[in-house]
Amino acid sequence: MSDLLIQADELKARLQRPGCLVFDVRHDLAKPNAGREAYQQGHIPHALYLDHEMQLCAPCTGQNGRHPLPDRADFAALMRAQGLTARSDVVVYDAGNSMFAAHLWWMLRWLGHESVAVLDGGWAAWLAADGPVESGLHEASISEAQALQGLVQTRQPSMPTVDARAVLGNLDEPRFTVLDARAPERFSGQVEPMDPVGGHIPGALNRPFVQNVQADGRFKPASQLRAEFESLLGDRLDRGIVHQCGSGITACHNLFAMELAGFRGSALYPGSWSEWCSNPDRPVAKGA
Template sequence: MSQAHPYTTLISAVNLQQNAQQANWVIVDCRHDLADPAAGRAAYDAGHIPQARFAHLDRDLSGPTHTADGTFKGRHPLPAPDALLATLRKWGINDDTQVIAYDAHGGMYAARLWWLLRSLGHASVAVLDGGLATWLAAGQTLSAVEPTPAIGNISLKPALVASVDAHDVLSNLTNLRRTLVDARAPDRFRGENETIDPVGGHIPGAKNRFFRDNLQADGRFKPGHQLHEEFSELISEPQTAVMQCGSGVTACHNLLALEIAGLHGAALYPGSWSEWCSDPSRPIATGA
């Protein structure tokens, strides 16, 4: 691979193995468990792809949950750009670095890092298709050694992605300019079996696309043409679509799937349902 043709969506385990030793490649382990926030680090310590850094969803890939005046911004707000840049530099990421993110959860956390790097204008970032399982299935080994990279120099560039806030989503309830797509499981979308957020349901008018529907049975992403066909049944213009979920994490999985499908320009609502339902003045819907 030359830097003229970076990996910008997915990479196979074979291609990662062939390139992993390149000096300008950085691999990041994004494993996490919402019910046990320490589990990802424990799994990393037990064994990770050699030279991989570890990204903690709560500490590295999210910002403070409340503003200075105490307003709740959702369970996983976006980190401030300066804080995110400092984290990425700590991992040794430069402006010309090819970043590879992986997890063991179908890409649900790796896609968050993919989107965050694109929010800083960094295009050379891809998700390991099929995650850690495909690396191991390809006969590759793991390491328990944590690397100590030199500080990187990644800088802020014009964003390659867009985002909206709760005010934009509230306004959309009347002007209907955007199509909202919720990445949560169908039962949570309907307002059933809600165990994470204090209120069940969804934003009125939202459509449901469970992020796991982007994957094949083997855990790899469906082909681009299939994703294009399936998402085209939900959204007419990707530039007017907004992806959301519970806290702005698995929505990035849908955004990655859209990019694979060639449907560019959809925005992220980072606060998602966790922020939306925290204000009782905002309307909610239940059912299909």
């Protein structure tokens, strides 16, 4: 399995060997049950389903964004219950463009688990490769030996985060560049279908996450991604990048694409725009 991406044919071979955990995170922000229903109709054999609304976020308070990060210890317990150990090779996939898969990839790396890859092209690529399909619900099975092995949850997170206070402080004394993964019309404030306020964090640049993939949902070649990020960010790459979006999900897609391009170590603002705009004292910019 490669560092970050795995192809469908590679995964077919990998499934025959022990120690591989596959997670299905198909989801529809407008239809919260759609991902689970799709999973039950058909999924990669032995894949486990994780729900972005019910399992992969903390409760919303109205001030912490639409998909707040869970407590790290709670997330570790959830993944332990799925059978994850320090020795597990993990593959994550969604319907096709990897917006939700990249988020779980980031969360696992944030937890300290390094061996995790995204299925390039997701479920659509699996079907196109004539991968076997299983229906129904596959339950996690965890042995006593697995439970005793535990997780690497005591390690420092390998994926850094920043909070709203740090982003606010950065406006007056810039130390990093904020990169917004939302669509241009949401960034500019022309439309805002999900949050009560339109616009963007002052000084942020826009890189819609869909620009990271090709028409079939697979990621662009690393060399192309590198050239595109260099063109957009220039010498800002040397000063640090913080990714954000609407609620911290598609921001991980840009972060993942930058890792593919060889730009390692950027950070995530998990609360993103939905947290930022919940406080009227935080400034809002409009336009492109």
